[in-house]
Amino acid sequence: MDATVNQTGQDRRQYITFLATGQEFGADIMMIREIRGWTETTALPHVPAYVRGVINLRGMVLPVIDLKARLGLGMTAATAKHVIIVVNAGDRTVGLLVDAVSDILTVSTSEIQAVPDMVHENQNEYVDGIAVLDGRMVTLLSMTKLAASLGADKGLDQAA
Amino acid sequence: MGKTILTVDDSRTMRDMLKLALSGAGHTVVQAEDGVHGVEVLAASPMVDVIITDINMPRMDGYGFIEHVRRKSSHKGTPILVLTTESEPAKKLRARDAGATGWIVKPFDPEKLLAAIRRVSP
Amino acid sequence: MDPMESIKQTYFQECDELLLAMEEGLIAMENGEADSEAINAVFRAVHSIKGGGGAFGFETLVSFAHVFETVLDHVRSGTLAPEADVVKVLLRAGDTLADHVAAARSGGFVADDEVKSELSALSNAEAEDLSASSADIDGLNFAPVMIDLDGSATPPQTNGNWRIRFVPKAGLYAKANEPFLLVRELTRLGTVEATPDTSRVPSLAALDPDESYLSWNITLKGCEDRQKIDDVFEFVTGDCELDIEAIAAAEPDPAPAVVTIADDVVLPAEMGSVEAAPTEKRSVAASGGAETQVRQTIRVDLDKVDRLVNLVGELVITQAMLSQRVTDYSSQQGAAVTAGLNELEHLLRELQEAVMAIRTQPVKSVFQRMPRLVRELAAQTNKQVHLVLEGEATEVDKTVIERLGEPLTHMIRNAIDHGLEMPDERVAAGKPPEGTVILSAEHRSGRIVIEVSDDGRGIDRDRVKQKAVEKGLISANENLSEEEIDNLIFMPGFSTAGQISNISGRGVGLDVVRRNIVELGGRIGIGSTAGKGSRFSFTLPLTLAVLDGMIVAVGDQTFVLPLSHIIESLLPKASDIRSFGAKGTLLNVRGGYVPMISVAELLGIEGGVTDPAAGVVILVESEGAGRMALAVDNIVGQRQVVIKSFESNFRHIEGIAAATILGDGRVALILDIDGLVSRCRDGRRHEMQQAVGA
Numbered sequence: 001m002d003a004t005v006n007q008t009g010q011d012r013r014q015y016i017t018f019l020a021t022g023q024e025f026g027a028d029i030m031m032i033r034e035i036r037g038w039t040e041t042t043a044l045p046h047v048p049a050y051v052r053g054v055i056n057l058r059g060m061v062l063p064v065i066d067l068k069a070r071l072g073l074g075m076t077a078a079t080a081k082h083v084i085i086v087v088n089a090g091d092r093t094v095g096l097l098v099d100a101v102s103d104i105l106t107v108s109t110s111e112i113q114a115v116p117d118m119v120h121e122n123q124n125e126y127v128d129g130i131a132v133l134d135g136r137m138v139t140l141l142s143m144t145k146l147a148a149s150l151g152a153d154k155g156l157d158q159a160a
Numbered sequence: 161m162g163k164t165i166l167t168v169d170d171s172r173t174m175r176d177m178l179k180l181a182l183s184g185a186g187h188t189v190v191q192a193e194d195g196v197h198g199v200e201v202l203a204a205s206p207m208v209d210v211i212i213t214d215i216n217m218p219r220m221d222g223y224g225f226i227e228h229v230r231r232k233s234s235h236k237g238t239p240i241l242v243l244t245t246e247s248e249p250a251k252k253l254r255a256r257d258a259g260a261t262g263w264i265v266k267p268f269d270p271e272k273l274l275a276a277i278r279r280v281s282p
Numbered sequence: 283m284d285p286m287e288s289i290k291q292t293y294f295q296e297c298d299e300l301l302l303a304m305e306e307g308l309i310a311m312e313n314g315e316a317d318s319e320a321i322n323a324v325f326r327a328v329h330s331i332k333g334g335g336g337a338f339g340f341e342t343l344v345s346f347a348h349v350f351e352t353v354l355d356h357v358r359s360g361t362l363a364p365e366a367d368v369v370k371v372l373l374r375a376g377d378t379l380a381d382h383v384a385a386a387r388s389g390g391f392v393a394d395d396e397v398k399s400e401l402s403a404l405s406n407a408e409a410e411d412l413s414a415s416s417a418d419i420d421g422l423n424f425a426p427v428m429i430d431l432d433g434s435a436t437p438p439q440t441n442g443n444w445r446i447r448f449v450p451k452a453g454l455y456a457k458a459n460e461p462f463l464l465v466r467e468l469t470r471l472g473t474v475e476a477t478p479d480t481s482r483v484p485s486l487a488a489l490d491p492d493e494s495y496l497s498w499n500i501t502l503k504g505c506e507d508r509q510k511i512d513d514v515f516e517f518v519t520g521d522c523e524l525d526i527e528a529i530a531a532a533e534p535d536p537a538p539a540v541v542t543i544a545d546d547v548v549l550p551a552e553m554g555s556v557e558a559a560p561t562e563k564r565s566v567a568a569s570g571g572a573e574t575q576v577r578q579t580i581r582v583d584l585d586k587v588d589r590l591v592n593l594v595g596e597l598v599i600t601q602a603m604l605s606q607r608v609t610d611y612s613s614q615q616g617a618a619v620t621a622g623l624n625e626l627e628h629l630l631r632e633l634q635e636a637v638m639a640i641r642t643q644p645v646k647s648v649f650q651r652m653p654r655l656v657r658e659l660a661a662q663t664n665k666q667v668h669l670v671l672e673g674e675a676t677e678v679d680k681t682v683i684e685r686l687g688e689p690l691t692h693m694i695r696n697a698i699d700h701g702l703e704m705p706d707e708r709v710a711a712g713k714p715p716e717g718t719v720i721l722s723a724e725h726r727s728g729r730i731v732i733e734v735s736d737d738g739r740g741i742d743r744d745r746v747k748q749k750a751v752e753k754g755l756i757s758a759n760e761n762l763s764e765e766e767i768d769n770l771i772f773m774p775g776f777s778t779a780g781q782i783s784n785i786s787g788r789g790v791g792l793d794v795v796r797r798n799i800v801e802l803g804g805r806i807g808i809g810s811t812a813g814k815g816s817r818f819s820f821t822l823p824l825t826l827a828v829l830d831g832m833i834v835a836v837g838d839q840t841f842v843l844p845l846s847h848i849i850e851s852l853l854p855k856a857s858d859i860r861s862f863g864a865k866g867t868l869l870n871v872r873g874g875y876v877p878m879i880s881v882a883e884l885l886g887i888e889g890g891v892t893d894p895a896a897g898v899v900i901l902v903e904s905e906g907a908g909r910m911a912l913a914v915d916n917i918v919g920q921r922q923v924v925i926k927s928f929e930s931n932f933r934h935i936e937g938i939a940a941a942t943i944l945g946d947g948r949v950a951l952i953l954d955i956d957g958l959v960s961r962c963r964d965g966r967r968h969e970m971q972q973a974v975g976a
Binding site for chain 2: 285286289292293295296319322323325326329330332333334336337339456457458459460462463464466467514516517520
């Protein structure tokens with residue numbers, strides 16, 4: 001997992017959770033640089049549909065990924081109410097298009113379960129685990145894996 | 161106990177290493193890149209307690225620098241340690257004749273360096 | 283980072299600089315142009331590499347550098363004349379030292395035995411002279427140390443108590459040594475009782491301030507190691523009388539009249555009043571060429587510079603945006619505002635240039651790597667090569683410099699391997715046996731031009747054409763201009779196989795050079811005359827941060843085309859456009875037909891102009907692949923744009939060079955014309971040729 005132990009030194013991590021198609025996903029708060037509203041992107045040629053294009057983030061050219069589409073859950077019809085979560089993962093900075101940010105959760109490792117095998121494999125690849133809290137189920141995504149997959153020629157070319 | 165020490169060496173590596181060892185021991189380090197620069201720095205820094213200088217340098221070498229300090233500057237009583245290598249006994253002696261107080265053999269460990277300083281400066 | 287680790291990085295950086303300085307000096311020696319300061323600089327470079335290497339425990343490097351340094355010491359002292367064969371060995375030693383540094387940095391083994399023994403031979407030849415000249419120095423002052431060292435082995439019966447008699451001479455004070463400090467240092471070894479002996483102090487009238495009258499009787503208890511005592515007095519050996527003897531176990535404690543060192547020590551009266559010796563042989567000005575002013579530089583973290591570059595880029599964008607808005611309003615007052623904005627634009631351009639200049643460096647650092655390469659290649663091919671470097675001080679962006687090494691290496695290899703003839707062949711052709719390769723750099727109209735030229739046999743165009751046909755790159759009946767034939771050698775898959783040697787033919791063709799140069803936003807020019815030689819020129823942008831672009835619209839999107847590739851823009855008539863083959867289109871440009879492609883089609887953009895006659899055509903020229911017409915909807919304008927890479931956040935996209943941010947804050951893509959054209963051309967060339975041939 002790419003999260004680090006939080007400041008209290010306990011084995012607890014904070015996640016920002018967000019909604020996409022009614023499902024709740026979590027991303028390690030340490031990886032998140034900022035959250036901003038949706039802006040129209042500049043399309044890129046020869047890329048898969050889940051790459052929505054690039055935007056200007058204060059001088060930086062930031063690729064924006066439709067998270068829902070990336071996880072195989074269909075394209076997001078982006079509106080001004082949608083948000084882009086700017087993630088710093090590894091060497092890359094990327095934007096994730098999601099429906100809305102819902103919460104900040106503190107999860108201890110004991111509350112994280114492994115991913116059941118039956119989950120869609122396209123999604124499985126980027127999932128660190130599943131947190132179950134008070135009946136809520138949050139899928140914890142690995143930002144590092146998600147971002148790293150963008151650089152791989154695979155996946156992109158076949159979809160192009 | 162912290163002293164102000166002028167290091168004169170054309171090698172950035174050596175300057176950095178001296179600075180690391182000296183400032184680690186609580187000394188203040190002033191740097192110069194060759195003899196001429198050393199003379200300039202010295203003129204501007206009356207509070208230098210110890211000088212450490214290399215021999216082989218452009219513009220003005222270590223010998224010239226030492227002679228200048230001993231004869232011309234207001235630092236004629238300031239101890240000067242020369243950086244030499246094991247294989248250069250003749251250089252050591254020439255530096256002494258020029259007025260060097262002592263020497264430090266490269267490669268030095270911080271302890272040797274600090275002991276040499278202790279032997280020449282209160 | 284561990285501070286030592288970061289100093290190690292500094293060391294390697296410094297080594298690179300020192301190796302360059304060394305190489306430069308050695309080459310000056312080779313050309314007989316080296317003065318004593320140049321030779322000294324070579325010596326210092328090797329000496330400093332050795333010194334730092336010792337600190338990091340690079341033993342093989344240090345041991346080699348030492349042998350090298352010894353020979354250089356003879357050269358600079360004049361006992362060894364830098365004749366041609368000597369310099370040859372020194373140059374090889376320089377190369378080997380560079381290898382040692384590389385091995386220390388990234389591992390590996392350097393076989394240096396041969397060079398080392400050649401070096402040793404050089405210094406041994408002068409050994410007799412040397413021992414004669416250095417003996418007097420050694421004999422003079424160094425002997426006492428040896429005697430003291432002998433003493434360290436003697437008394438086994440010591441119980442760690444010593445009696446020391448220490449009589450400083452005047453010279454001790456003149457060198458800023460202080461007996462008090464030495465006695466204090468002894469206290470670290472054991473219990474010290476020190477008695478000053480003032481018996482030799484004369485009456486005040488007879489007192490010579492330069493003389494030393496005070497001496498010390500010291501007992502030291504509890505120090506087992508005699509060597510440590512010797513070490514304390516190491517610096518003053520020769521400037522004092524020193525007797526150190528062990529006190530036998532039975533001997534009673536010495537006399538009680540003591541001064542305890544920690545409390546109060548009588549300092550000699552002379553302290554602090556040492557007079558300078560009258561001779562003033564040396565002064566600042568007199569000491570050898572000191573007047574040459576060293577250029578003031580500072581070291582700045584590259585990240586800081588890039589941040590500045592980015593900020594200025596932002597400023598330029600903001601200015602462009604403001605200009606656009608003001609133009610949109612175009613009122614009465616607008617004129618005054620526009621004038622102000624023009625002034626601002628002018629200043630910004632200047633600021634931008636100044637900031638960009640921070641990132642530039644002389645091409646020297648790359649050029650200086652080439653003499654070694656040439657030496658090695660000359661040796662491998664048995665050819666005689668004279669390398670001439672010109673314009674080394676020409677400054678280019680750091681990144682360009684870093685990425686110039688490989689293509690230049692390739693071109694130099696190519697020139698020596700394929701261009702230059704064997705010496706006998708050259709003589710037969712009426713040329714001097716030694717071939718000349720010139721590597722030059724100069725600024726030409728806002729770009730840098732780097733040329734590699736040779737006086738060899740020139741490009742054999744018949745042979746190149748024949749090869750290209752054999753490789754299936756062109757058809758046999760294709761009618762190519764000389765220029766087009768020359769360009770074939772940069773095509774992927776081309777290599778003059780008949781001449782492949784272990785030098786150029788490393789499985790990497792010149793197409794890699796072309797790609798490297800194109801990636802830097804440059805182009806390659808070729809000139810060649812049979813029997814006279816060839817000239818390859820790289821025309822490169824001075825900076826990778828900005829480019830002059832033409833802004834075009836395609837559908838609802840905006841793109842930037844680099845102006846450097848654009849020949850002209852045209853409004854085509856329907857009658858000029860001809861369908862060709864299954865999908866191809868040709869455009870008639872003043873009688874000649876040029877392949878035409880639609881940018882919309884190429885990039886999969888919908889909603890744009892479908893009929894080229896309703897849009898605009900941009901005639902572009904790409905490296906290697908020739909001319910091509912790009913159909914777009916319309917031209918928006920021309921502008922300098924700041925290049926923003928998105929590859930680090932995403933990945934490379936074929937046909938897209940980078941992105942930029944326009945005045946309205948939106949991202950626009952910069953098209954990679956070479957990439958686009960060669961892609962289309964590769965796909966369609968065959969098809970078209972068949973059609974032409976039919």
